[in-house]
Amino acid sequence: MCIHQLNLLAASNNLPITNFLGKQHPIEAHHLSSICDIMEKAMVNGDTCIIRCILVVFQVVFKFFFSPQTERNRDIVRRSGLLLWQLLMAPRDQICSEIQKEVCLAISSGLNILYPGEAEINNLLKLVLTEGENRNSGLSQLRDVILTNLAEQLQNNRFGSEDDDHYRLNDELLHYILKIVVRESCVLITKCQTVSKDDFQRLLSTVPAASSCLRYLMAVQNHLLSNTILIKPDDNDDSDSSLQGETLKVQELKTSILSLATQILTGCDEVLEMLQQVTTALINSDISDREQRLKGLEQITKATMLGHLLPVLLTSLMHPNLQTLTMADALMPQLVQLVLYTSQTALLLKTQSPVFSELNSSPCGASEQKGKLLPDERMLEEKEEPGFLTGLKIPAPWAAGKTVETVHPVRDNYKFKETVHIPGARCLYLRFDNRCSSQYDYDKLVIYAGPNTNSRKVAEYGGNTLGYGSRSVLGTGWPKDLVKVEGDTVTFSFEMRSGREHNTPDKAMWGFACTVRAQESSEDVSGGLPFLVDLALGLSVLACSMLRILYNGPEITKDEETCQELLRSKLLQRCQWQVEANGVISPALTPSPSPLPLTIDEDREFTYPSDVLVPPVGHYFDLPRIRLPPGIMIKLREISGRARPQFRPSIK
Numbered sequence: 110m111c112i113h114q115l116n117l118l119a120a121s122n123n124l125p126i127t128n129f130l131g132k133q134h135p136i137e138a139h140h141l142s143s144i145c146d147i148m149e150k151a152m153v154n155g156d157t158c159i160i161r162c163i164l165v166v167f168q169v170v171f172k173f174f175f176s177p178q179t180e181r182n183r184d185i186v187r188r189s190g191l192l193l194w195q196l197l198m199a200p201r202d203q204i205c206s207e208i209q210k211e212v213c214l215a216i217s218s219g220l221n222i223l224y225p226g227e228a229e230i231n232n233l234l235k236l237v238l239t240e241g242e243n244r245n246s247g248l249s250q251l252r253d254v255i256l257t258n259l260a261e262q263l264q265n266n267r268f269g270s271e272d273d274d275h276y277r278l279n280d281e282l283l284h285y286i287l288k289i290v291v292r293e294s295c296v297l298i299t300k301c302q303t304v305s306k307d308d309f310q311r312l313l314s315t316v317p318a319a320s321s322c323l324r325y326l327m328a329v330q331n332h333l334l335s336n337t338i339l340i341k342p343d344d345n346d347d348s349d350s351s352l353q354g355e356t357l358k359v360q361e362l363k364t365s366i367l368s369l370a371t372q373i374l375t376g377c378d379e380v381l382e383m384l385q386q387v388t389t390a391l392i393n394s395d396i397s398d399r400e401q402r403l404k405g406l407e408q409i410t411k412a413t414m415l416g417h418l419l420p421v422l423l424t425s426l427m428h429p430n431l432q433t434l435t436m437a438d439a440l441m442p443q444l445v446q447l448v449l450y451t452s453q454t455a456l457l458l459k460t461q462s463p464v465f466s467e468l469n470s471s472p473c474g475a476s477e478q479k480g481k482l483l484p485d486e487r488m489l490e491e492k493e494e495p496g497f498l499t500g501l502k503i504p505a506p507w508a509a510g511k512t513v514e515t516v517h518p519v520r521d522n523y524k525f526k527e528t529v530h531i532p533g534a535r536c537l538y539l540r541f542d543n544r545c546s547s548q549y550d551y552d553k554l555v556i557y558a559g560p561n562t563n564s565r566k567v568a569e570y571g572g573n574t575l576g577y578g579s580r581s582v583l584g585t586g587w588p589k590d591l592v593k594v595e596g597d598t599v600t601f602s603f604e605m606r607s608g609r610e611h612n613t614p615d616k617a618m619w620g621f622a623c624t625v626r627a628q629e630s631s632e633d634v635s636g637g638l639p640f641l642v643d644l645a646l647g648l649s650v651l652a653c654s655m656l657r658i659l660y661n662g663p664e665i666t667k668d669e670e671t672c673q674e675l676l677r678s679k680l681l682q683r684c685q686w687q688v689e690a691n692g693v694i695s696p697a698l699t700p701s702p703s704p705l706p707l708t709i710d711e712d713r714e715f716t717y718p719s720d721v722l723v724p725p726v727g728h729y730f731d732l733p734r735i736r737l738p739p740g741i742m743i744k745l746r747e748i749s750g751r752a753r754p755q756f757r758p759s760i761k
Contacts, residue, residue: 141170141185148192157208160196164211167193171219190216190223197247209247213254220255231282238285253321256286260321260328277329280368289322291376294413295383301406302387306398313405319417327417330369334425337362359430366431367439370422374443377419381450384410388457403461407640415644423647427654434663437655444652451645456496458641498642513601515620519547523605525620528560530598534627537599539592542622546587547571548578549607554621556592557600567594570621577617578610587621599625680737 144166151159167189196204196212216223224230237252263276278286300312319327337359384406391402410416425431426440515525531537539556547553553571557564572582601623609618638646669676737745746752 138182138185141182141189144170145185145188145192152192152196157205161208161211164193164196164208164215167215168211168218171215171222186219186222189219193223197251199247201246209250210254212247213251216251217254217258231279234278234282235285238282238289256321256325260325263325263328263332277332283326283329283369284372286322286326287372287376290320290326290414291379293320293322294376294380294415297409297413298380298384298387298406301402301409302390302394309398309402309405313408318412323414323417326373326414327421330373330418330422333362333366333369334421337366337430338425338428363431363433363435367436370426370436370440371443373414373418373422374440374447377415378443378446378450380413380415381447381454384415385450385454385457388454392457392461400461403458407458411640416640419644420647423651426651432654432658434658437658441652441655441659444648444655448645448648448652451641451648452496455639455641455645458639459499498646510624510626512622512624514542514622515603517620517622518615518618519552519603519605519620521605521608523603523620525603526562526601528598528600529625530560531625531627532597534597536596536627537594538626538628539588539594539599540624540626541570541588541592543587543589544616544619545570545621546573546575546617546619547605547621548573548609548613548618550579550581550583552578552605552607553583554601554603556594557602558594558596558598559600560598561600562602564598564600567599568592573617575614575617577613578607597627680741 144163148160148163151163193212193216196208197216220230224233234252234255237248237255240248259276259278297312301309304312388403388406391399391406396402426436511529511531513527513529516523529537550572553569555562555569556567558567559565568584568588570583570587572579572586574580574582574586603621605618
């Protein structure tokens with residue numbers, strides 16, 4: 110259909126046709142009325158071809174050619190909406206799925222025209238979210254189309270822009286969407302236990318496919334988190350109003366993230382509880398394909414909100430912008446609960462793995478293994494409790510290495526330069542591909558131990574031994590063993606200086622490929638950690654980070670830094686402070702003791718005379734006396750004008 114193809118092309122913002130259609134004059138009201146007349150007649154006659162064509166016309170008209178500014182236009186819009194709604198709510202046996210899909214696309218394209226107010230759009234979304242799966246399949250399909258469209262628009266939108274409120278739904282609608290996502294995740298996990306063997310294999314082939322509700326939540330989460338992490342103040346505007354606006358925007362972002370994170374962690378708590386129940390039920394069942402289902406359960410779990418939402422949220426919450434006391438105080442209880450659920454479920458799945466079962470079921474092997482341990486190691490082995498990390502090797506950072514390579518084959522005048530930096534590495538190990546070659550030995554690779562070509566030169570390689578070009582190699586040739594480079598940074602510089610000769614094959618100009626690692630022996634990290642183990646580790650790291658924030662307490666303010674000397678004063682620390690109604694802190698009005706003697710000898714401890722001082726009522730008398738430093742006493746005497754008494758020895 111030409112109009113349908115036109116509509117698909119117009120959906121792209123990068124094509125010239127989009128700008129062309131956007132500059133066209135709006136369609137007249139009587140033209141849209143004629144379109145509605147054709148639709149009504151086609152619906153009466155049951156002409157599905159014409160109905161489908163008119164639905165595509167509606168999509169183009171609503172998107173580019175109509176503006177409901179007059180009362181007559183609004184009447185035509187209401188008429189169009191009634192026709193579309195009549196088709197959407199028609200029984201399934203009276204309408205085909207293709208027409209139902211086009212109806213949903215038409216309503217989604219004209220969402221702002223058919224429902225001009227924010228309240229009307231919210232009511233529509235509330236209807237499709239609450240009744241979508243109960244009343245009619247068309248409502249659920251409309252929900253999927255609208256949320257998918259909103260998710261795509263939200264990904265291209267910046268926080269705080271004019272369209273942000275339109276694409277980002279309110280908290281009530283987000284709550285409904287989250288409930289659907291939690292229910293979908295629980296149903297998906299439950300199917301691992303309830304469906305037949307063939308259906309389970311088909312289920313594995315469809316994941317990890319995210320539903321429209323889950324995709325929208327992912328878009329909202331990524332939208333908020335990315336703007337929080339990447340937000341930067343305008344360097345060209347140093348005014349107070351600009352700085353205040355940026356501060357308010359950051360605070361609004363953090364408030365939105367806290368609300369969303371709380372809801373997501375609550376939903377993940379429910380899904381993990383269901384996962385633990387299904388895992389326990391599968392372990393205790395006698396299903397013939399129990400092992401296959403337990404292995405597939407982790408793959409199914411990745412298709413839920415645990416795989417699509419939680420890892421991104423955990424990683425982002427480790428960013429300094431979100432490591433705040435408010436976040437830690439609000440999220441800590443949920444994080445602890447999630448750590449318990451993930452670690453327990455990971456341990457349940459781990460106990461069913463063949464390797465773990467063989468180690469536990471073989472007492473001879475276990476005793477032989479313990480017999481080989483040293484006494485100290487045997488003591489640690491006896492005290493260690495089996496956990497979800499027992500027997501697992503956590504991949505070290507950069508264990509897989511970093512691959513650096515040219516194009517294959519290299520072309521004339523080709524230049525290549527790249528620097529690899531692995532933080533914390535004492536030295537780097539380079540392993541070259543055995544296909545490395547260049548046409549002539551002066552078409553060479555130079556390696557430097559540092560961040561640029563001014564660093565110390567380590568080695569240089571070039572040429573080939575295939576009988577082409579120079580028919581020789583530079584020095585000892587391309588290395589077959591590991592090349593060790595001291596330090597944590599290495600720079601590769603390759604330049605193709607010669608022109609390719611007509612008889613030189615590609616294999617003689619292959620270029621080079623090299624893998625850089627921070628350790629001599631390559632570690633097998635192809636499999637990585639099991640998903641739930643990785644999730645439990647991530648939750649544990651985040652929980653520990655939040656605990657550290659709670660332990661450290663609020664950050665030191667500028668006023669506190671300025672008054673450090675006063676805050677260290679032991680004299681002021683003895684004061685009783687109270688908060689006034691306006692928030693000002695002032696000394697409490699407490700009974701004061703009798704006047705102290707005008708002079709105090711710093712060299713000996715002073716005690717109140719029993720005949721002068723009457724103990725005051727309350728607990729203030731229990732406070733121990735704090736001796737003032739000599740420097741403070743000297744200043745007090747200078748202010749008061751009282752000199753230090755001189756003690757003279759008595760003459761008998």
